[in-house]
Amino acid sequence: AQSVTQPDIHITVSEGASLELRCNYSYGATPYLFWYVQSPGQGLQLLLKYFSGDTLVQGIKGFEAEFKRSQSSFNLRKPSVHWSDAAEYFCAVGTRFSGGYNKLIFGAGTRLAVHP
Amino acid sequence: SQTIHQWPATLVQPVGSPLSLECTVEGTSNPNLYWYRQAAGRGLQLLFYSVGIGQISSEVPQNLSASRPQDRQFILSSKKLLLSDSGFYLCAWRGGGAGDTQYFGPGTRLTVL
Numbered sequence: 001a002q003s004v005t006q007p008d009i010h011i012t013v014s015e016g017a018s019l020e021l022r023c024n025y026s027y028g029a030t031p032y033l034f035w036y037v038q039s040p041g042q043g044l045q046l047l048l049k050y051f052s053g054d055t056l057v058q059g060i061k062g063f064e065a066e067f068k069r070s071q072s073s074f075n076l077r078k079p080s081v082h083w084s085d086a087a088e089y090f091c092a093v094g095t096r097f098s099g100g101y102n103k104l105i106f107g108a109g110t111r112l113a114v115h116p
Numbered sequence: 117s118q119t120i121h122q123w124p125a126t127l128v129q130p131v132g133s134p135l136s137l138e139c140t141v142e143g144t145s146n147p148n149l150y151w152y153r154q155a156a157g158r159g160l161q162l163l164f165y166s167v168g169i170g171q172i173s174s175e176v177p178q179n180l181s182a183s184r185p186q187d188r189q190f191i192l193s194s195k196k197l198l199l200s201d202s203g204f205y206l207c208a209w210r211g212g213g214a215g216d217t218q219y220f221g222p223g224t225r226l227t228v229l
Contacts, residue, residue: 034217034218036220041223041225042222042223043206043220043221043222043223044160044206044208044220045220046217046218046219049217090159090160102148102165102167103150103162103165103175104150104160104162104218105162106159106160106161107159108158108159109158109159
């Protein structure tokens, strides 16, 4: 069965420090991969996605992620964190269906705290 | 542009009472529609999805049901709420294209007492 693992439940970084959030997936084919961010009490906002092509993808708010097939990983990075980045981050896998994807499988999320 | 609405934003209901949550999408036609539940401190669990009017796929057998009476309307219901139904309910939509992204609504916070 498909699954998504985000090993870090909580991460705390200082403002201005670099950030890497880990995501590993289990899926038989090349998946569609997503990172979403959720502020408290809000819906989810898409940060970036990977479908095919260049394995390093750029997203909004200065985030990027790299797809590594050999490691079944899609880690999210940001070179310098801002206090406004404090939120919960979700990695998700889209299971392929008829050439596209239908359902998303989410990881449990990583809650990011940012110290001033 | 497309927008997605959910209401109510918050709801407090007694155990055993019925439930109806509504989700509507504007600015698109024939979207795929999804209901997710997010329990406290946990990730998102897909409950139902729909690829068209009257077409509902259930992911997790439970106390809830879903209906899609119109193209851009998706309703989540229960006849009798349980304490375990408490959580944050998110509706999402995506277009029919292979590369389309899922976009989420603002959510409904349900507390069952």
